[in-house]
Amino acid sequence: MPLAFTPLMKKRLTRRASEMIERSLRYFPELHGKTITVGLTRKHLGSASISYRAGAISRLVIRLRVRKVSYQTIGHELTHLVQGLAHGDRSTPRSVARSRIPSGEKQCDIWTLARHPLVCDDPPTYLRLPRIVRDQWPHYATPVRTLCVAAIEKRQSHRLYIRWLESEIRQLPRSLPDKKSGEQMELPFDPILSI
């Protein structure tokens, strides 16, 4: 996987962070074979950008913190790159375009969580979550991810799929018995099959 680190990032990069980036990338086949430049950020959790030259993509960049970086943040920024790639290419037929990741921050959170349990180690930033879901995230990560997968499915026929998702998440604390241990639990129903 071609990764290029900026000079500042090279100085700060830890083995842990570099392994986390490599491991996350395995679940982003859309980015395979492309060079991704990884830089450092201090202000934000992370950021992503795509540079164009003469209408073609010339550089894919993500910026991350090194300390306490989570798979969730890495995944979120990689999902932004996938969003950007789809946006830049207008030659794809509409039928394929429907399966693309729509642009937007909440959309980025939903498609990131749905991608793989690995990137569900921290709560998402933009998706509206009840406080208890955020505070007890390890307890809710699996059911929230399941709902994100269901929401992506629902988008095919439901324009307000994000509103639907946030309302389902809001109801999770009622359907999941409170548990302080942080142990992950399965949903008592299967929202994918019930659509």
Ligand SMILES: [Zn+2]
């Ligand atoms: Zn973002």
